[in-house]
Amino acid sequence: MAIEQDPNSSGSAAPLMTPAVTSFVGASEAVAPVGGPSPIRKFLNSRGSGDVADKVFIGVMLVCALSIFGIVLFILTILILRSRLTLHQFGFSFFLHSAWDPVSGDFGALPFIVGTLETSLLALAMAVPLSMGVAIFLSELCPEKLRAPISFVTELLAAIPSVVYGLWAVFVLVPLMRDHLGDILYKYLGWTHLFEGYNFGVGLLTASIILAIMILPIISSITRDIMLAVPTSQREAVLALGATRWEMIRTGVLRNARIGIVGAIILGLGRALGETMAVTMVIGNHPEIAKSLFAPGYTLASVIANEFSEATGDLYLSALIEIGLALFIVTVIVNAIARALVWAVTRGAPARGH
Amino acid sequence: MSTNPFHVPPPPSEETVKSPPSNRKSAWTRVNEVRRYLVNHMVTFLAVLSTVLVIVPLVAILIYLIYMGASSLNLAFFTKIPAPVGETGGGMANAMVGSGIVLALASSMGIPVGIAAGVYLAEFGRGKLLAGAVRFTADVLNGVPSIVMGIAIYSLVVLQQHHFSAFAGGVALAIMMVPTIARTTEEMLATVPHSIREAALGLGVPKWRAVISVTLKTASPGIITGCMLAFARVAGETAPLLFTAFGNQFWSFKLTEPIAALPLQIYVYAVSPYDEWHRLAWAGSLVLIVMIMVAVTLVRIYASRGVLKGAS
Numbered sequence: 090m091a092i093e094q095d096p097n098s099s100g101s102a103a104p105l106m107t108p109a110v111t112s113f114v115g116a117s118e119a120v121a122p123v124g125g126p127s128p129i130r131k132f133l134n135s136r137g138s139g140d141v142a143d144k145v146f147i148g149v150m151l152v153c154a155l156s157i158f159g160i161v162l163f164i165l166t167i168l169i170l171r172s173r174l175t176l177h178q179f180g181f182s183f184f185l186h187s188a189w190d191p192v193s194g195d196f197g198a199l200p201f202i203v204g205t206l207e208t209s210l211l212a213l214a215m216a217v218p219l220s221m222g223v224a225i226f227l228s229e230l231c232p233e234k235l236r237a238p239i240s241f242v243t244e245l246l247a248a249i250p251s252v253v254y255g256l257w258a259v260f261v262l263v264p265l266m267r268d269h270l271g272d273i274l275y276k277y278l279g280w281t282h283l284f285e286g287y288n289f290g291v292g293l294l295t296a297s298i299i300l301a302i303m304i305l306p307i308i309s310s311i312t313r314d315i316m317l318a319v320p321t322s323q324r325e326a327v328l329a330l331g332a333t334r335w336e337m338i339r340t341g342v343l344r345n346a347r348i349g350i351v352g353a354i355i356l357g358l359g360r361a362l363g364e365t366m367a368v369t370m371v372i373g374n375h376p377e378i379a380k381s382l383f384a385p386g387y388t389l390a391s392v393i394a395n396e397f398s399e400a401t402g403d404l405y406l407s408a409l410i411e412i413g414l415a416l417f418i419v420t421v422i423v424n425a426i427a428r429a430l431v432w433a434v435t436r437g438a439p440a441r442g443h
Numbered sequence: 444m445s446t447n448p449f450h451v452p453p454p455p456s457e458e459t460v461k462s463p464p465s466n467r468k469s470a471w472t473r474v475n476e477v478r479r480y481l482v483n484h485m486v487t488f489l490a491v492l493s494t495v496l497v498i499v500p501l502v503a504i505l506i507y508l509i510y511m512g513a514s515s516l517n518l519a520f521f522t523k524i525p526a527p528v529g530e531t532g533g534g535m536a537n538a539m540v541g542s543g544i545v546l547a548l549a550s551s552m553g554i555p556v557g558i559a560a561g562v563y564l565a566e567f568g569r570g571k572l573l574a575g576a577v578r579f580t581a582d583v584l585n586g587v588p589s590i591v592m593g594i595a596i597y598s599l600v601v602l603q604q605h606h607f608s609a610f611a612g613g614v615a616l617a618i619m620m621v622p623t624i625a626r627t628t629e630e631m632l633a634t635v636p637h638s639i640r641e642a643a644l645g646l647g648v649p650k651w652r653a654v655i656s657v658t659l660k661t662a663s664p665g666i667i668t669g670c671m672l673a674f675a676r677v678a679g680e681t682a683p684l685l686f687t688a689f690g691n692q693f694w695s696f697k698l699t700e701p702i703a704a705l706p707l708q709i710y711v712y713a714v715s716p717y718d719e720w721h722r723l724a725w726a727g728s729l730v731l732i733v734m735i736m737v738a739v740t741l742v743r744i745y746a747s748r749g750v751l752k753g754a755s
Contacts (some may be wrong), residue, residue: 222496230491250678335483
């Protein structure tokens, strides 16, 4: 649009709206009167242009961004402050001590740690192979038409509230476990001595199953995204060498994405460690380290959920907050590792794989 | 053979090249090929099988929830407050209003901060170490169990005020919204083409104005749905409300008093021994699920359309 041949224009390459453009880009000596800023500059200033407004704006945005750090620091400090009673009284032995006796004021977090680890790892053992299969199917084998609906369902299931899963577990999974599944497990896997004792339906195994159901959509959708982030050229290269589809997936995709997949699994672990409501509703809430998977147990999150509002006495409250602190630190570490691994793979890839 | 390093071996005779490979294959190669073929199909089968094994029960759960909810939902659910134990009827009207109040409070605090943090990450923080750290912290914070937020806010707000309150619940949920919204806003802003920003800046629009009325506006459908998703997520959160909003069997509109919330009510009713309450719990779950379904569907629509039709 530049009318360079116009002899009347003052600038060298002046477009149609000569004064506005030249004065804005700073060639003010050509157009603006010597005494002050050009009318255009005045106009822009009156509409809020200028360094000050921009700096204030960026400052506000920065403060909001930094508030995310603030939140983490705030949680950490307040939990440490409020749990200092037990931190002083029990020290590190709090985590190695298996008594939980609010009446006599003797607290140890070991049963909850064991319960959390048992349920989370068991849930991972159930969920990981299945979600790998789902991710491979969705990213490599799935017909184009099926991909969108299946991804939609997984996303939907990942978003369903924990308490709703808990409700379902209480009324469907627990009776199923008590009346059918428990007997089958005892019959075929009884030799492992893991399925002994009386089966109430509620217990570690039921909690693990509901956890597995809840982390399945998360692990599989992240793994799918990671596998889709592997460049197509990798797949083509391996296929061109005469590989079968599985060999292509194994050497071309899984090998490239393995770090991210580990990250996705750890992310699922983080979710399982902190899952509260559904677990509280079906685990049985009994602070004892059990040998059988049918036995009722307790997790870090569920003891807080269950006992916090009825905690009497400062020491009891402090013990529960210290459990929360432990949960916070562990999940932050687990999530940090997982995120770092996932980022290592998906960095540079589009945010959402389509 | 030859000592000459540049010796070019004679081209292979016609037979070695042209002969069909099957004749030349050793038995071992063939076994290997069959094995590869079988493994390939077995893995394909396993992948399909696991998808079926996952999708079918999960969809069954979903359908069961919807069925149970739909069969226990009635008008009283939306208009009445919980009936005393032993009486039939009653609803969760107060819990829904309570959830609305707590969520409005949470949104009014969490959404502006979240969007602003996202704007910083996308517009001003590109390639900066600080932005990377914020992004990382947001992702990590996303994974922190909600119950931890609950006890942190309990320690800060409830212990100061000496009673549970709707305000405390709102703060706990707001904290959970910030990282999610920041990250979705950032992602959505990243899809705004640079040419649009440059066009705005080239017209002499100040940076803050360009961000607010051009970049944010262009990405607004995506950002709004991102906020909806965060809203739907925290709407179903129970754990952070247990010791903050606490729950209430009656109407309550004050921010300084314990207030009922839908997920809390579902939890209390689900673990109660009364059939009538169980029915209400199912109905409450359905309301939550429908809300989340709408949010997820909208997000998918915007994500698959690439958000910015008019822009690019």
